[in-house]
Amino acid sequence: xxxxxxxxxxxxxxxxxxxxxxxxxxxxxxxxxxxxxxxxxxxxxxxxxxxxxxxxxxxxxxxxxxxxxxxxxxxxxxxxxxxxxxxxxxxxxxxxxxxxxxxxxxxxxxxxxxxxxxxxxxxxxxxxxxxxxxxxxxxxxxxxxxxxxxxxxxxxxxxxxxxxxxxxxxxxxxxxxxxxxxxxxxxxxxxxxxxxxxxxxxxxxxxxxxxxxxxxxxxxxxxxxxxxxxxxxxxxxxxxxxxxxxxxxxxxxxxxxxxxxxxxxxxxxxxxxxxxxxxxxxxxxxxxxxxxxxxxxxxxxxxxxxxxxxxxxxxxxxxxxxxxxxxxxxxxxxxxxxxxxxxxxxxxxxxxxxxxxxxxxxxxxxxxxxxxxxxxxxxxxxxxxxxxxxxxxxxxxxxxxxxxxxxxxxxxxxxxxxxxxxxxxxxxxxxxxxxxxxxxxxxxxxxxxxxxxxxxxxxxxxxxxxxxxxxxxxxxxxxxxxxxxxxxxxxxxxxxxxxxxxxxxxxxxxxxxxxxxxxxxxxxxxxxxxxxxxxxxxxxxxxxxxxxxxxxxxxxx
Amino acid sequence: xxxxxxxxxxxxxxxxxxxxxxxxxxxxxxxxxxxxxxxxxxxxxxxxxxxxxxxxxxxxxxxxxxxxxxxxxxxxxxxxxxxxxxxxxxxxxxxxxxxxxxxxxxxxxxxxxxxxxxxxxxxxxxxxxxxxxxxxxxxxxxxxxxxxxxxxxxxxxxxxxxxxxxxxxxxxxxxxxxxxxxxxxxxxxxxxxxxxxxxxxxxxxxxxxxxxxxxxxxxxxxxxxxxxxxxxxxxxxxxxxxxxxxxxxxxxxxxxxxxxxxxxxxxxxxxxxxxxxxxxxxxxxxxxxxxxxxxxxxxxxxxxxxxxxxxxxxxxxxxx
Numbered sequence: 001x002x003x004x005x006x007x008x009x010x011x012x013x014x015x016x017x018x019x020x021x022x023x024x025x026x027x028x029x030x031x032x033x034x035x036x037x038x039x040x041x042x043x044x045x046x047x048x049x050x051x052x053x054x055x056x057x058x059x060x061x062x063x064x065x066x067x068x069x070x071x072x073x074x075x076x077x078x079x080x081x082x083x084x085x086x087x088x089x090x091x092x093x094x095x096x097x098x099x100x101x102x103x104x105x106x107x108x109x110x111x112x113x114x115x116x117x118x119x120x121x122x123x124x125x126x127x128x129x130x131x132x133x134x135x136x137x138x139x140x141x142x143x144x145x146x147x148x149x150x151x152x153x154x155x156x157x158x159x160x161x162x163x164x165x166x167x168x169x170x171x172x173x174x175x176x177x178x179x180x181x182x183x184x185x186x187x188x189x190x191x192x193x194x195x196x197x198x199x200x201x202x203x204x205x206x207x208x209x210x211x212x213x214x215x216x217x218x219x220x221x222x223x224x225x226x227x228x229x230x231x232x233x234x235x236x237x238x239x240x241x242x243x244x245x246x247x248x249x250x251x252x253x254x255x256x257x258x259x260x261x262x263x264x265x266x267x268x269x270x271x272x273x274x275x276x277x278x279x280x281x282x283x284x285x286x287x288x289x290x291x292x293x294x295x296x297x298x299x300x301x302x303x304x305x306x307x308x309x310x311x312x313x314x315x316x317x318x319x320x321x322x323x324x325x326x327x328x329x330x331x332x333x334x335x336x337x338x339x340x341x342x343x344x345x346x347x348x349x350x351x352x353x354x355x356x357x358x359x360x361x362x363x364x365x366x367x368x369x370x371x372x373x374x375x376x377x378x379x380x381x382x383x384x385x386x387x388x389x390x391x392x393x394x395x396x397x398x399x400x401x402x403x404x405x406x407x408x409x410x411x412x413x414x415x416x417x418x419x420x421x422x423x424x425x426x427x428x429x430x431x432x433x434x435x436x437x438x439x440x441x442x443x444x445x446x447x448x449x450x451x452x453x454x455x456x457x458x459x460x461x462x463x464x465x466x467x468x469x470x471x472x473x474x475x476x477x478x479x480x481x482x483x484x485x486x487x488x489x490x491x492x493x494x495x496x497x498x499x500x501x502x503x504x505x506x507x508x509x510x511x512x513x514x515x516x517x518x519x520x521x522x523x524x525x526x527x528x529x530x531x532x533x534x535x536x537x538x539x540x541x542x543x544x545x546x547x548x549x550x551x552x553x554x555x556x557x
Numbered sequence: 558x559x560x561x562x563x564x565x566x567x568x569x570x571x572x573x574x575x576x577x578x579x580x581x582x583x584x585x586x587x588x589x590x591x592x593x594x595x596x597x598x599x600x601x602x603x604x605x606x607x608x609x610x611x612x613x614x615x616x617x618x619x620x621x622x623x624x625x626x627x628x629x630x631x632x633x634x635x636x637x638x639x640x641x642x643x644x645x646x647x648x649x650x651x652x653x654x655x656x657x658x659x660x661x662x663x664x665x666x667x668x669x670x671x672x673x674x675x676x677x678x679x680x681x682x683x684x685x686x687x688x689x690x691x692x693x694x695x696x697x698x699x700x701x702x703x704x705x706x707x708x709x710x711x712x713x714x715x716x717x718x719x720x721x722x723x724x725x726x727x728x729x730x731x732x733x734x735x736x737x738x739x740x741x742x743x744x745x746x747x748x749x750x751x752x753x754x755x756x757x758x759x760x761x762x763x764x765x766x767x768x769x770x771x772x773x774x775x776x777x778x779x780x781x782x783x784x785x786x787x788x789x790x791x792x793x794x795x796x797x798x799x800x801x802x803x804x805x806x807x808x809x810x811x812x813x814x815x816x817x818x819x820x821x822x823x824x825x826x827x828x829x830x831x832x833x834x835x836x837x838x839x840x841x842x843x844x845x846x847x848x849x850x851x852x853x854x855x856x857x858x859x860x861x862x863x864x865x866x867x868x869x870x871x872x873x874x875x876x877x
Binding site: 046052054055056061063064140142144145148209210227228230231232233234236252254256257258259261262265266269433434435436437438439440441443470471472 | 587588589590591593601602603604608611639640641642643650651702706709710714721722723724725727728822823824825827838839840
């Protein structure tokens with residue numbers, strides 16, 4: 001019986017792989033794109049989304065990442081980044097900005113050419129309107145922390161003022177902001193998507209997320225307009241002929257919900273043109289396909305093993321260092337990520353300008369060193385069972401919790417246990433829990449060691465996570481010196497010079513690297529693939545899909 | 558009979574209340590809430606505190622239950638914690654798709670399973686019977702996600718016969734018949750995938766049931782009277798053999814609305830299954846409660862219809 005069953009499954013796998021290769025071959029014959037020559041106008045491309053957008057197509061209110069995909073092509077903001085992560089207004093609505101008065105006053109000037117899709121000009125009033133809405137106590141979205149630096153925003157939120165006191169309109173395209181304090185990352189932090197005042201004025205703020213201009217007749221201001229929304233299935237965007245940066249080449253971009261496992265096949269077949277978030281294990285297969293362009297770049301996120309610093313078991317710095325030496329992170333990158341990632345020793349990801357190269361080789365995998373550090377710290381195997389006992393001579397083990405949902409992370413948990421048991425630490429590996437239960441335990445400090453990950457923004461400021469007072473400091477890591485360094489790297493006058501700021505983060509990453517607030521595991525690459533029939537695609541740290549250059553995409557007829 | 562129906566309806570009310578209490582308690586007992594694990598260092602932590610307060614998470618569970626129940630009775634299903642969208646809108650967008658897929662799958666199941674089951678039972682222990690049995694077991698053993706992926710690779714990618722995602726062609730302007738055909742074109746592949754497993758199961762039920770009926774005394778009597786084989790089968794065997802199908806039908810009616818998580822996910826079919834699955838992961842209980850209450854009500858109705866059909870099909874059963 002057993003034999004028969006296994007035979008069956010093998011034959012099914014064979015059948016499946018025959019189809020797979022058949023699909024690939026069929027496509028090869030059909031497409032002969034040049035990828036060179038003059039851009040042509042017209043045509044459409046299809047982008048796969050793995051899940052349906054929620055349909056809140058308003059930058060001030062959306063929270064869903066697939067809503068963000070639609071907003072990416074339909075709404076512009078005031079400030080952007082260039083491909084080297086420097087702040088740039090070249091492709092954005094902003095024109096210039098200037099700090100004065102010890103960096104406590106910020107003057108923002110907007111371009112005058114931009115229009116909403118209904119023809120009305122985008123002015124500073126729309127920007128001010130967005131700030132006033134976000135500061136209102138009726139506002140239900142999550143953006144308040146992006147305007148809290150403006151003087152008077154908190155007072156309005158608390159109901160003590162009708163307007164944000166720190167905003168002064170100079171003319172239709174210029175505004176002056178009074179800031180609570182000098183802050184080097186103000187431009188990256190401040191909310192910079194205008195909200196169409198002529199459409200939303202008069203709509204009660206709590207009804208805005210479900211108002212008509214948010215859900216049905218979306219009026220954006222970027223290179224594409226929303227043409228059709230089929231709830232939970234697809235969104236069709238069409239070219240905005242009246243765009244200030246010029247006309248896009250494509251007629252349409254279709255964003256279509258396609259299952260993650262099916263999207264790869266659809267890409268090979270030529271049914272979809274762009275697929276985001278490709279899994280490392282798919283890379284080689286797609287790379288071999290002649291019709292598919294696949295690229296990768298380090299992402300603004302990483303995975304780590306958290307350490308609960310309130311646990312009495314984890315107070316010893318030496319023990320924490322042994323944890324890092326004892327985990328074979330390079331093998332994880334090679335085996336689980338198939339090389340599409342890198343070992344990390346700091347909170348700042350490799351793609352950032354503030355990344356500290358000096359830490360690349362900190363904590364190499366070294367079983368002997370880990371063992372000797374443990375012995376030095378007083379953790380010794382007294383009863384000869386292969387595991388060390390605590391300093392008090394009693395049995396010692398550490399609990400490791402991890403969540404489901406990220407397949408690579410799930411696979412890494414048993415490996416970590418195996419690695420650490422090799423250096424003599426007994427690990428009590430818990431059953432994986434779904435995300436809500438896992439993070440509930442983490443938030444309440446019921447864990448000892450736990451696996452988790454961060455997705456970060458381009459600005460390297462780690463406050464929000466690493467300050468002793470931060471709510472999201474689930475490590476419960478308290479270090480006054482670290483706090484001081486983090487704050488100085490944002491608020492001191494030196495911080496306004498990027499080179500000096502980088503130096504400050506170098507000091508900070510080295511300081512806490514020695515103290516091991518958590519075990520940094522790996523950074524995973526962002527991998528995206530698209531059909532080669534689409535030309536003019538730029539791929540930088542944003543990937544291709546979130547690049548501001550969709551205006552340049554074109555397909556040969 | 559009408560008295561029986563009224564009585565059954567009245568009994569259903571406390572059952573539904575009980576179901577809602579159990580559901581609500583289960584959701585409350587699960588660790589974490591809709592905002593656990595939802596941290597983003599760029600979003601102020603106080604935002605989540607505010608949301609928890611706005612949605613009444615800080616109130617005692619009993620009070621939260623009565624708040625939910627009084628709104629639910631008035632037809633207000635609440636607002637999704639995660640998506641801040643009316644739950645009635647989210648469910649309303651999807652329930653039609655779920656019905657459409659499930660009913661198509663059910664029709665395919667009945668059309669194929671009944672003849673195959675009878676055919677198989679007429680020739681018990683023959684080579685063809687063993688073949689059908691074998692295929693049924695294969696059908697029962699294939700995991701849905703695998704079957705669905707094979708179906709997509711074979712029928713969509715390789716042969717190009719059917720689409721593999723959504724319920725209609727992107728950006729279509731079809732009307733009338735063309736629209737219906739487009740919808741059918743999209744539903745057939747997921748419906749077949751969904752039906753595959755139940756066809757296998759139904760074939761086995763029907764085969765066993767027909768075989769069983771054939772050995773009854775009244776069948777032997779019918780043959781003894783000299784009736785034709787076909788007449789015996791149609792008039793005496795089938796009528797008795799298909800009775801258990803009514804029970805299955807009643808159960809299926811409840812499953813109609815619960816959706817098929819895996820099939821819906823792989824075919825990107827916007828139905829209830831996927832919504833409820835995600836709501837469970839996210840602890841989004843307005844969606845969960847509304848969704849499961851609708852399923853519970855359908856199961857109760859399904860059972861009621863099955864009981865009524867029994868009395869029609871089987872004169873031995875009487876309800877007073």
